[in-house]
Amino acid sequence: MTAPAVPAAALARPATSVAPGAPLTRAYRFELVKLFHQWRVRLLLLACWTAPALFVAGVGEQSTLPSDTLFGRWMHATAWAGPLVLLGFAGTWALPLLTSVVTGDVFASEDRLGTWRHLLVAVRSPRRIFAAKALAGVTVVLLFVTGIAASSTAGGLLTAGNHPLVGLDGRLLTPGDAAGRTLLAWTCALAPTLALAAIGLLGSVALGRSPTGLLLPPILALTMSVAQTLPLPVAVRLALPGYAFTAWNGLFTSPRQLGPLLIAVTVSLVWAIFATALAYLLFLRRDFTHPAYDGAGRRALTAGLLPLAALTALTVAVVAAATPASSTGSGIGQAKVQRSLATAFAHLYRLQTEQLHRPAVTEAELNSSAACAKSDGQGAQEGAGNDWRCVVTWHLPGVPVAGTAVYQLDIGSDGRYVADGDGPKEVNGYFLVRTPTGDAPNPLWQFDGNVELLDTTSKG
Incomplete structure (x- = not known):
């Protein structure tokens, strides 16, 4: 009895076949689903898209105004004061906390749940895993920012109306001009937000399931906020990534004070790229085969904190060399x-x-x-x-x-x-x-x- 013939195609097929990993787009969608499945992310997203409008509408019904905040005294007069008041608050408190909840936990959650092996089997590429998680985290953070800006604007339009806004030089801005400058201010605020998100990614990778990783964006934002209140030279002030949350003030003068704003946005983007690159390198060097592995340990200092300190010194030197000689003083003469x-x-x-x-x-x-x-x-x-x-x-x-x-x-x-x-x-x-x-x-x-x-x- 003769054996059945085997097709030539079957002979050419390798003895073992490895299924390809999931593409980046599918991994990205999967990470988004995981993030939106978390109740705290859904709750925060709902709050970002509703709470600012309620706050602005509530202020519109009060006889007193938050005049101690920038543009707070104009919240009864125009819709465009509300988004700017919220921007000042968000840059100091809201956005650092929001980024810590998302990007500060996006890698650490896998350490706590012990699901790295399953993720590697599905995606089969640490590079694609990092890219998918980073993109998903940034997407959610951008939805938070968009929600705060859109909600506060809607609340202002419903309560105060589309009226002119008094700028920081006393000039009356038309409603269209005020709307454009407000949108540009929120757009510029994305740069320091991305820097905070990148710091969150770095902390999540370097510190694993430790809750310290969640605290890095708020700690950085608080440190930068305190530093801005100190009598620092202008070059040092501009070289800190959080200054872009303040430099948008220059958009509301005529002519616009774009020099400090452009420097601050550039510094924030450099921080975002540099911190993301550090997180990426640490992630590729981690040991996925060891079930007890928990972050980079001692390397978190040498590969995370020290490079960021060196980056700060470098940006201070570059800004001091590129700006006028007056940048060595307070700048307030x-x-x-x-x-x-x-x-x-x-x-x-x-x-x-x-x-x-x-x-x-x-x-x-x-x-x-x-x-x-x-x-x-x-x-x-x-x-x-x-x-x-x-x-x-x-x-x-x-x-x-x-x-x-x-x-x-x-x-x-x-x-x-x-x-x-x-x-x-x-x-x-x-x-x-x-x-x-x-x-x-x-x-x-x-x-x-x-x-x-x-x-x-x-x-x-």
Whole structure:
């Protein structure tokens, strides 16, 4: 009896056949499903898309405003103040916590559950596993950011309406201009958010199931926030990845103060790429065959923390070499303060003139100027502090006597200041002005301004 014939194709087939691993797109979808299956991620996503709108709507029903926050005093006047108030809060607290929940746990969860062997069998490529997890984590973080921006904007449009916004130089921005600058501010905030997400990936890979990995993005954000309050040189301030959460202030002046913003965004993106690359290298070097392996252990210091410290020193050196010589100081000088205050006063004086239905006047006709002194002229006339006192002088056509108004300035280390009117009462000494249609908020009583830390824009 003869054996049955075997097809030639079967003879050519190898004795053992290994099934190909899952492609990146399928692994990415699988990681997204795993993330959205977690109840805390679904809850946070719902909160990001609803809570900001409720907050802005709630503020719209209150008689008091968060005037201690940037643009908070304008939340009753325009829809575009709400998203900017939320952006200031999100950069300090919300986004670091949100990124830690997602990217800070995306690798550590596999260590806790002991599922690396199953994932490797399905995907068959550590590189594709890392790419899928990193992309899925960043996708969820971007959904968080988009939700906060969209929800706060919707709440503002429903409660305050699409009205002009007063910029940080006192200029009245049209609704379209304000909307464009607000969108650009949120877009620029994506860069430091990606840096925090990359730090979360690095902590999740390097520290395994340890909860310390979850704390790295908030710790970094808190450290950067504290550092921004210190009297640091401008070059050091710009070289920190968290400065982009503050530098968007320069978008709301005319001309726009783009120099510090572009530097801050670039530094944040460099941090994001560098930290992701470190996480990738650590992930490829880990031992997947050892069931008790838990992160990189001692290598977390040498391959994670020390390179980031070296990156900080390098960015400080590069920024110091690429920026003007004034970057070695605080960047807040007497001449800058006087110029910024005089410009903002002139624009807001025109707004008050329109409220009172007085004859129109231009900034050129006002010819406003400011004389400022810090600590009553004692010591160096530069730097942050709440001891700046200024006298603004202006002229009206046909009036031989110049007008004067006094302001107390509280200037932060980042250049943002609050000007508090101190008389005369008819100009800036009271929070309301009496108009033909009733009492209205006095734009000259208290307002926000911004001193550019770098001399990168024109003086016009």
